[in-house]
Amino acid sequence: MSNIHFPVYILMLLLIFAVTIPLQRKSYGRRFQILMVSVLGIAWIMALLELLMVLWDAPYSYTFGSYPAGIGIEFLVDEFSALMTLIVLTLSLLIIIYSLKDLEHEIESSRMYSYYTLVFLLIFSMIGMIFTNDMFNLYVFMEILSITSVAIIAIKKKKDTLMASMKYLMMGAIGSVTVLMGIALIYMVTGQLNMSAINEEISAVWRLYPRNILLAMGFMITGFSIKAAIFPLHNWLPDAHSTAPTPSSALLSGLVVKAYIFSIAKIMYRVVGKNISVDIGIADYLIIFAVLSMMMGSVFALTQRDIKRRLAYSSVSQIGYIFLGLALASEMGFSAALFHVVSHAFMKSALFLSAGSIIYLTGKRDVKNLDGIGYEMPITMTVFSIGVLGMIGIPGTSGFMSKWYLGLAVLDAGHPELLIVLLLSSFLNALYYLPIIVSAFLRESPGRPLEMHRDGIPGTMKVSMVLVAVGSLVIGLFPHLVMDIIQQAVPTFIGSGMGL
């Protein structure tokens, strides 16, 4: 069962299903939900087969309509893109199963179908961004992603969401305009839009136009950093991620920011090439911003009382880890970054989904009010604890493994001082996460008997939440499942950008 058209089939399936959802709005109900989950399931199976195919055979490039890469649009199907597609689809599948019940009390039932249209378009554009090997195509997918990701926040009818989504849209628009300017500058020097072709041109002539390439990279990386919420440009993220409906928060925090990180990786390693990025001096600057993100995100998170805001600020610091791995510009650093992308996607989704369950059942968002909630919702809080332990980096969780790989990469790159930053940031994580689980399990709640309850949330929510947590544990205990593929993917990814 192998077929080179699988990436396109996945995209077509998601796109066609997204636009047909509004036609079925009359029949929104159980049958529609089963249909929706099975469509994603089919896409997931195709992504799995795609990954196995790439691992057994070889990476290949897919050209649309058989037009050669210079004229048409090219998709690069390698280990990296196949693995990330699988991760995106796995998590979206679980989050959508969770959302079936949770959304009922967050948005009006008449808007349910438009929510799912947007979510399917969102997943579609993320997968497109991962596969594409064409600069302008990347821009178009990015715009679809940024509009849909604002829309799945704004769909919740509350005053806060309006201002948060407005801010996100403004920052996002500035970001995409900046990226387009960078693409224009690159096009001006090379006359190409295909990433591999640009790389060939640049590695031949970059010494003639160093300033132009520096400017183009600066524009593009700044633009993507706004959307990925690197420290000084992060201020839209906490509002947007904390006011959104829970499934949207999980999607945005777990997956959407990663799509922008991949784009930065593509610009640095595939378009411009690793050696030139280092020679131009971009990588050293990025380390500074990565460190700032790691520290400041945690410091801000300390002061937040709203549980979802605390999680959102913690995303800023976790994105700093991923960015640090990228900025080291070594194969080990990039593998650590990709591993953390996967493990953070699972951990953060587990945290957001369990926090959403607490809000679903009790309506409490303030971390001070969570005393004794572990007795009321044991399963939810266990999932939450797995996420928390991962964030801190306790051995056995996926967070430990990603910090381990990152630490090794930092030492390998000759920056031992960054190891201290890494440890310090972990301590800060412990400082703002641990009190939540301590008070949930060990404190007595006022006016509530201390007896074990069953969670009292719908079964679909429980199942998907537990599966995400189990995924996080499996990656933590058997990191080689993911790391072997990543180690195979990284040389081809960086290698394809080395040019000469």
Added chain:
Amino acid sequence: MNFDLSTIANNINYIGAMILFIIGLYTVLTHSNLIKKIIGINIMETSIFLFFVSIGYVKGAVAPIIDPSTGDKVFVNPLPAAMILTGIVVAVSITAFALSIIIKIHEAYGTIDLDEIMKIRSVEEDE
């Protein structure tokens, strides 16, 4: 590199694009009226359209429509223009979406001035 007038005159569209970009960014960052912010983003987008189309322009060239009777001619590069068509569509959809959110904000707060909205929100938080 000597900056005489002819250099400026030859690159006037690039310089103009950059000036427009900065005007747009300044408008977005400094104005508190949300509609003016949207206008600023539109100015930024327009500057890039100008920039992109300038890249494809060749002096004295004609539109790339092949006419056998006139023989060979120099054509401008049609690719940037085609991309900018996509860019305009994207810009319009972002503007439309942003305006629709602004309408909702006006319904909720009764104003579209960011400073006033912040004041209303801080009063609400105090209560």
